[in-house]
């Protein structure tokens with residue numbers, strides 16, 4: 326039996342531990358302060374989505390909140406230190422700190438940090454400010470890392486590791502991490518990150534093809550598809566969402582579960598460390614995951630449009646910041662990804678493949694190429710029910726009457742046909758989870774949707790393993 330009162334007590338304890346008022350927590354979750362008060366007094370339980378959000382916020386497993394594992398055990402992110410690192414730092418204090426940093430660093434980075442620590446070149450501390458109410462200036466107290474308990478260390482480790490990475494490599498950690506797996510989309514030679522002049526970083530291959538970093542985005546010289554101006558959507562992002570999610574729109578709230586949630590469940594289970602989003606656009610899809618990922622992860626956002634990524638980059642480094650995630654943006658054609666074979670743990674596409682229009686299949690094959698063996702492609706994709714059914718036949722007929730520029734891809738697929746495409750591409754297995762099925766065709770002979778031609782098709786989330 327679920328003990329509401331005990332769950333409430335635990336929620337209250339976690340909230341106080343996080344230093345939040347009921348109102349602050351309510352704001353974070355988008356509920357009323359009364360709702361929080363009702364949970365904490367055991368009158369009500371948060372619904373499942375909010376529960377997940379709470380667990381994420383407090384860095385707990387849902388189980389430990391529900392089951393009342395009294396120690397409130399946090400999710401384990403333990404790793405053992407490589408031998409060469411331990412040798413450099415035999416002291417318990419230093420090892421404790423390095424263990425805290427380990428999940429966020431590569432072994433090489435960890436080694437350089439240990440080396441600097443051993444040489445006495447680094448001092449890490451936590452700064453805290455104290456200020457009398459009526460005084461203007463704040464007194465700063467510096468707490469040496471040796472004095473920090475394990476829990477605090479764990480909480481600050483992602484911040485330390487980011488700062489340390491920047492200090493040592495002089496570049497963003499994400500860029501350093503991706504540098505080893507980039508290849509020139511023109512000649513396929515390795516791309517190296519050059520930063521002779523700190524402000525002008527660029528990637529270059531040995532044939533001197535050069536790709537500069539502009540506004541934090543690696544620019545492969547691509548531009549938006551003529552006439553599409555996807556990035557304008559972002560300028561009025563709220564409007565864009567409204568356009569798509571108004572109740573008269575058939576896609577509004579369709580499906581019992583959203584494709585975002587289905588994808589997130591897969592992500593959470595597989596815990597990939599390197600994710601590539603194909604044709605990420607306004608990041609409406611991956612944003613859901615970027616709010617939830619709680620393991621060290623590199624997320625590579627790719628899109629044709631430099632402008633769309635430029636806004637995205639700013640959004641994810643200033644507004645929606647997840648300390649576990651390093652973001653890298655590549656303005657490139659996803660039909661020629663500037664990434665080496667077998668280097669990505671998970672390729673995601675939130676309606677991205679279809680957006681590539683005539684290049685859809687090239688993008689799909691590229692996704693396969695860059696995946697590591699054993700890696701997964703997780704993407705939502707539009708499918709028709711059955712070419713022989715009267716409903717699908719009518720839709721297909723109307724679809725073909727549209728202006729040619731509306732044709733996103735040559736062929737419309739049933740689930741089974743698409744699975745066969747995956748098999749031919751090389752995937753070992755493909756599972757489909759239906760989000761919603763094809764809409765009923767209209768009574769008359771007019772195609773009812775102005776520019777969202779795929780709205781009438783069904784949507785499934787496909788998970789394919791390489």
Ligand SMILES: C[S@@+](CC[C@H](N)C(=O)[O-])C[C@H]1O[C@@H](n2cnc3c(N)ncnc32)[C@H](O)[C@@H]1O
Pocket residue numbers: 549550555603604605606607608609610611627628629630633657658659660674675676677680681682684
């Ligand atoms: C509607 S968005 C896709 C939805 C997006 N994944 C999301 O979650 O919000 C379409 C994007 O596809 C991009 N796109 C179209 N063709 C592309 C290509 N060949 N390579 C990369 N991106 C492409 C467009 O620039 C646009 O930003």
Ligand SMILES: [Zn+2]
Pocket residue numbers: 509510511512513514530531532533534
């Ligand atoms: Zn080249």
